[in-house]
Amino acid sequence: MNSSKKMVNPRNAYGEALVELGGEYKNLVVLDADLSKSTKTIMFARKYPERFFEMGIAEANMISAAAGFASCGKIPFASTFAVFATGRVYDQIRMDIAYSNANVKIFATHGGISVGKDGASHQMIEDLALMRVLPNMTVIAPSDATQTKKIVHLMAETYGPMYARVGRADAPLIYTTGDVENIKIGKGIVVEDGADITFIATGTMVEPALEARKNLLKQGIEASVIDMHTVKPLDTSLVLKYAKQTNGIITAEEHSVIGGLGAAVAETLTEKNVSTKFLRMGIKDKFCESGDPADLLEKYELNSKHMVRKAKKLLKK
Amino acid sequence: MKDLSEKKLRQLELMAVKIRKHIIEMLYKAKSGHPGGSLSAVEALVALYFVHMRHNPKNPSDPDRDRFILSKGHAAPALYAVLAECGYFPVEELEKLREINSMLQGHPVCKCTPGVEASTGSLGHGLSFANGVALAGRLDKKDYNVYVMLGDGETDEGQVWEAASVASHYKLDNLVGMIDRNFLQIDGRTEDVLKLESVRDRWTAFGWYTIEIDGHDIQEILDALNEANSHKNQPTMIILNTVKGKGVSFMENNVDFHGVPPNEMERNLAIEELTLVEKKLEAML
Numbered sequence: 001m002n003s004s005k006k007m008v009n010p011r012n013a014y015g016e017a018l019v020e021l022g023g024e025y026k027n028l029v030v031l032d033a034d035l036s037k038s039t040k041t042i043m044f045a046r047k048y049p050e051r052f053f054e055m056g057i058a059e060a061n062m063i064s065a066a067a068g069f070a071s072c073g074k075i076p077f078a079s080t081f082a083v084f085a086t087g088r089v090y091d092q093i094r095m096d097i098a099y100s101n102a103n104v105k106i107f108a109t110h111g112g113i114s115v116g117k118d119g120a121s122h123q124m125i126e127d128l129a130l131m132r133v134l135p136n137m138t139v140i141a142p143s144d145a146t147q148t149k150k151i152v153h154l155m156a157e158t159y160g161p162m163y164a165r166v167g168r169a170d171a172p173l174i175y176t177t178g179d180v181e182n183i184k185i186g187k188g189i190v191v192e193d194g195a196d197i198t199f200i201a202t203g204t205m206v207e208p209a210l211e212a213r214k215n216l217l218k219q220g221i222e223a224s225v226i227d228m229h230t231v232k233p234l235d236t237s238l239v240l241k242y243a244k245q246t247n248g249i250i251t252a253e254e255h256s257v258i259g260g261l262g263a264a265v266a267e268t269l270t271e272k273n274v275s276t277k278f279l280r281m282g283i284k285d286k287f288c289e290s291g292d293p294a295d296l297l298e299k300y301e302l303n304s305k306h307m308v309r310k311a312k313k314l315l316k317k
Numbered sequence: 318m319k320d321l322s323e324k325k326l327r328q329l330e331l332m333a334v335k336i337r338k339h340i341i342e343m344l345y346k347a348k349s350g351h352p353g354g355s356l357s358a359v360e361a362l363v364a365l366y367f368v369h370m371r372h373n374p375k376n377p378s379d380p381d382r383d384r385f386i387l388s389k390g391h392a393a394p395a396l397y398a399v400l401a402e403c404g405y406f407p408v409e410e411l412e413k414l415r416e417i418n419s420m421l422q423g424h425p426v427c428k429c430t431p432g433v434e435a436s437t438g439s440l441g442h443g444l445s446f447a448n449g450v451a452l453a454g455r456l457d458k459k460d461y462n463v464y465v466m467l468g469d470g471e472t473d474e475g476q477v478w479e480a481a482s483v484a485s486h487y488k489l490d491n492l493v494g495m496i497d498r499n500f501l502q503i504d505g506r507t508e509d510v511l512k513l514e515s516v517r518d519r520w521t522a523f524g525w526y527t528i529e530i531d532g533h534d535i536q537e538i539l540d541a542l543n544e545a546n547s548h549k550n551q552p553t554m555i556i557l558n559t560v561k562g563k564g565v566s567f568m569e570n571n572v573d574f575h576g577v578p579p580n581e582m583e584r585n586l587a588i589e590e591l592t593l594v595e596k597k598l599e600a601m602l
Contacts, residue, residue, distance in 0.1 A: 029453075050456065056483065058480075058483060060475075061445040061476060062445075063445075064446045064448075064449070064476070065445050065446065065448040065480075067449060068445070068448060068451075068453065069449040069450075069452065070449075071435065071450060072457070073380070074456075076449070091439050091442075092442060092445075092476075094439075095437070095439045095442055096436065096445075096446060099436050100428065100435070100436040
């Protein structure tokens, strides 16, 4: 991890964004399921208590109630951990939000295995897949605090069902406030350009991909790094462009290799008959375990070291 | 509220018969759907839409409207018939229930059918949705009320009890629930499938004000709705004691008509029975 970059927690960025938006959007309401201190919705609750709704440990009710708020012209943000925000309430999201095309924003924290010591019960690695398969749903995994803040603003500004997830941990700042104009839902960002291979990463995997690029550069390999914060709708033209102009694609996500970013990219490449060297990095169809986040990312091969190794191997194929 | 005139009451009862005839014709034409729970819900819907609720079929999205949410979405035919008779859409649309390219889906879908507030059909969601609507109304200082109809079997769902807790916690006195207590669900008697009694004690224990009435008596329903609206600091649950398949002799209390439409002979018999009641009521006007 790059020690020169400032570490900021994307969850705090979420809380700050809600507070900023609360002044601008009088119809914005926030719901939480007894995790407001962790999801940081508590920041909004302190500033706008009348528009914050503590719904208790009753996520199904929270999601359907959020849809009820939306039916009255409110912009509800519903938050809890990613495990509870998707899998536990899949039917409520499907019926009341996606099927109804309701203007509900689900913002989840604690996505992925870097949740760490709580173990697999709390490590959500299926959420992107579950949300991506729902018609009408936009799916986003911001990569740093700056981007998170911008994405939350865009979620409020843009009509439609949306799901966004960040991790638990602090994350290095990739973007400065000057970069935010280039952050648009559905548009991937080319953070670094290189001719040899392309990392298409989402969320917490963008920073390790940037680290991997640096190390590969020392070995004479130039990698592009694309921050694909929006997993759905996927920026397919960017995927195809880099599939053609570099010699291979590696997708990286703190998520199962099934159904998420890697799957979406694979579907795009296959359907467009683009033949390229291709590898999905993610959790390989298994549940993980308790442990220090860095140890977990090492064991399950989701850090810059493994990215370097796999990039070299892929190019040799 | 004072009692309705005899004449007005007869007119509402006539409307209930008309709705039942629509239900039978719709399900016969669609060759699928749920007669039993549609027929048991008719009087409550008639009381709400033709007397009690503040709503305007010409402006279904009026922000000040009272809202009705059919949590037991399989009773869609009853809701559609009532909405059509109110003028939300032409009565002719009813013939297209469950057909391809129709605005009348097998279960209610908001943004598809004018007047439908929430997409239902997966049981247990409606009361939660209503929590959001009621909280939003309070936040906006609006005086609308939210009405939700649940099936009795539907209250097997855990989400209903999440919603019950939250509504009571927030003292949502602009929220009125109605349970269509017809004692039957697909697999049999509610008390055999998964015991519900005492329904009233359960809701009371969850902090709700409860009223128990004859769910086919329009005057009783209207009185209960008024009582619910004037009760403060608590949500109200009205337990409607009903008969599944009400109004069609061979469907009444017959669990086989939960989700099976009438065949031609059954449809003819049902329409004949309902026409007799209709004529009797007309003669009383």
